[in-house]
Amino acid sequence: MTKMNHKILLGAAITLASLQQASAVPFAPSDARSMGMGGTGVSSAEVASTVQFNPALLATTREDDHFGLKIPQFSLSVADDGGFIDEAEDFDEESELDTTGQGRTNVDLLSDLLDEATGPLGLEKMQQGIEELKAAQLLPNSAPIAKKTAYDNAATKLTQASEFLDTRLYSRNPSVNGEAGLVVYSGAIADDMDDLNNKALRINGGLNVAGAVPSKKFSMAVHAGAQVTFSGKVKIDPKDTDILRNYSAATSAYLLNIDALQLALTNLDENDSSTFDAVDTAQQAVDNFNYGGAGRPESEGNTAIFVDGELSPEAEDADLDSEIQMIGVAVADVGVTASRVFNIKGHDIAFGITPKLQKISIFDYTQELDSEEEFDSEDFSENQEDYSAFNIDLGAAYQFGAEKQWQAGLVIKNLIGDDYESAEYISSNGVGGAVVSISPMMRAGISHRTSWTKVAFDLDITENDPVAFEDPTQYAAIGGELNVWRIVQLRAGYRANLAGSDQDIMTAGIGISPGPVHLDIGVMANTSDIENEAGIALEFGVEF
Known part of the structure; x- marks a missing residue:
């Protein structure tokens, strides 16, 4: 991403x-x-x-x-x-969501947020964890301890990245953490764009x-x-606002699959081969994850956000x-x-x-x-x-x-x-x-x-x-x-x-x-x- x-x-x-x-x-x-x-x-x-x-x-x-x-x-x-002039001024004025007093707009806030989320503590680390997990799956079952250690290292990276992204991008427990930035900022920008339209x-x-x-x-x-x-x-x-409004929901659904993978890793037992199979199944769910686009539920929007576990070109490059x-x-x-x-x-x-x-x-x-x-x-x-x-x-x-x-x-x-x-x-x-x-x-x-x-x-x-x-x-x-x-x-x-x-x-x-x-x-x-x-x-x- x-x-x-x-x-x-x-x-x-x-x-x-x-x-x-x-x-x-x-x-x-x-x-x-x-x-x-x-x-x-x-x-x-x-x-x-x-x-x-x-x-x-x-x-x-x-x-x-x-x-x-x-x-x-x-x-x-x-x-x-x-x-139009009023809406344009509203679009480019200081966001009510900015608590820093630096006069940042909703666009600035979302851009800063995505800088963090796609950085070394977020999606970069999650991708590293997934790659290590795939490497661990290739280790022979005849070396269960080494294989378990590799799985644990991958699980640590996934857990850290998931917790970071959950805080920055999407709070799955708003009553405790409040609604996180990706939901708020992307929704606000999509609303502003709708107000400007036509x-x-x-x-x-x-x-x-x-x-x-x-x-x-x-x-x-x-x-x-x-x-x-x-x-x-x-x-x-409409595709552009569709991406903005569904980006956070797609990320949340993706993180739920990561949660299932983390759970399988937590239950991993080097003496029980079925637990390794459970990790493989959870990994396949991550690899096959799709969100949005043709053939998907209407609630996911008309634009594909994730395709086979990866961000779609439309969502990744934001070619509006x-x-x-x-x-x-x-x-x-x-x-x-x-x-x-x-x-x-x-x-x-x-x-x-x-x-x-x-x-x-x-x-x-x-x-x-x-x-x-x-x-x-x-x-x-x-x-x-x-x-x-x-x-x-x-x-x-x-x-x-x-x-x-x-x-x-x-x-x-x-x-x-x-x-x-x-x-x-x-x-x-x-x-x-x-x-x-x-x-x-x-x-x-x-x-x-x-x-x-x-x-x-x-x-x-x-x-x-x-x-x-x-x-x-x-x-x-x-x-x-x-x-x-x-x-x-x-x-x-x-x-x-x-x-x-x-x-x-x-x-x-x-x-x-x-x-x-x-x-x-x-x-x-x-x-x-x-x-x-x-x-x-x-x-x-x-x-x-």
């Missing part, structure tokens, strides 16, 4: 993961004004922000809007719906610059930006199958927006189009939990696949009311859908990796504004697939803005995910715009727990 390599488990506390599946890029512009108003913007975005939400809005801005510039917009949000973590980031010249007759804008989404989780293989994987999608685009108002049967309706060039980069990184390799940023570039594409956004907007104070908007982003395969998907011929979709997304909105206020409501018409492990999204959002003398803007909003649960967010924001210059900040947080999802957006620009 050799020491398990438990460094593998520490990696689970700080890593992310992914599975092969169809994924999509979310509708999440990096706009501070929008974030402050719940994420609305399809009918309410201002000047240079229109290129991200609805190109048609560029032709329906206020009469005194002549130019808009964003330099730049920036946003960052983290979604931890399943509590917990998704998502990070979104955006950066955008834009310049716009609005006009009802013909509006133009240019923009360049990038949106990055990372999503993942640790995928715990749990994986760390990540999917990252970065979409950078450069686009030109054109829009104007058309009179259709007496109604002024604005239409806009944004043709754009896109660079889609897919990062798909997988690493086993038991890998000794340190994570390096080059790992991402080695597992990166880049694509270039052409796409189009289309939008429409219609103002109505006595003072045109109402506005409805409709947008279709990424009209030309396509699938993009990750490097791992390509190299594995579709057995692993990910397929990321740039899919059409349709959103509608309606808003009302006065010289002091603005209220907006947006609704996703399409349900959008997740990038990896989180729920799909279909947002309904509402937000409002109070504009005080066009110098200070106070914003608030609410967004619900109709395709997921416990993912509603509250938002707030503030804008400061002395003259043509403006600075905007938006924040958002999950309504039930800020740790589930939180984000911030910053924006600096010029409008006049």
Whole structure:
């Protein structure tokens, strides 16, 4: 029996993961004004922000809007719906079982314990005793005294090793000795791994610059930006926790066979050949001992721990199958927006189009939990696949009311859908990796504004697939803005995910715009727990 390599488990506390599946890029512009108003913007975005939400809005801005510039917009949000961060921190924090005050984790405690158990006082000595016993069995019965002496020497080593292991690994009398470390530590680690399993973590980031010249007759804008989404989780293989939970029980059962062998050795009588036969029988029980795996009782687990008296390769080498994987999608685009108002049967309706060039980069990184390799940023570039594409956004907007104070908007982003395969998907011929979709997304909105206020409501018409492990999204959002003398803007909003649960967010924001210059900040947080999802957006620009 050799020491398990438990460094593998520490990696689970700080890593992310992914599975092969169809994924999509979310509708999440990096706009501070929008974030402050719940994420609305399809009918309410201002000047240079229109290129991200609805190109048609560029032709329906206020009469005194002549130019808009964003330099730049920036946003960052983290979604931890399943509590991955908390579980990872719990996994890597000081164990409640550590009585030394040295800040050791459960992994440290189990690793130290197995160092002792597999050392010269434990399994090494037991193996020596078994080898001496086998040598004693080869001695001729014509020398019973010498044979008995050899048996006694072997028995001494087995007794010492068994008592040591029984104390360190598994207490068969918990009422006297308390539950020993192998049971407690391995169970605690298995529970921690279960808590980490399938917990998704998502990070979104955006950066955008834009310049716009609005006009009802013909509006133009240019923009360049990038949106990055990372999503993942640790995928715990049931075999790994199966080993941890059954390791102690398997060792205890093995020691019971050693106990029977020791008893036979204790009863050995050099004048009674039947006692030698009893030792041989007990020795065969040790040699033939099996625990766990196919064909064994369900209570022993699905993974073989002992096979023919030896630790199985799975248990000895602890080659865990749990994986760390990540999917990252970065979409950078450069686009030109054109829009104007058309009179259709007496109604002024604005239409806009944004043709754009896109660079889609897919990062798909997988690493086993038991890998000794340190994570390096080059790992991402080695597992990166880049694509270039052409796409189009289309939008429409219609103002109505006595003072045109109402506005409805409709947008279709990424009209030309396509699938993009990750490097791992390509190299594995579709057995692993990910397929990321740039899919059409349709959103509608309606808003009302006065010289002091603005209220907006947006609704996703399409349900959008997740990038990896989180729920799909279909947002309904509402937000409002109070504009005080066009110098200070106070914003608030609410967004619900109709395709997921416990993912509603509250938002707030503030804008400061002395003259043509403006600075905007938006924040958002999950309504039930800020740790589930939180984000911030910053924006600096010029409008006049």
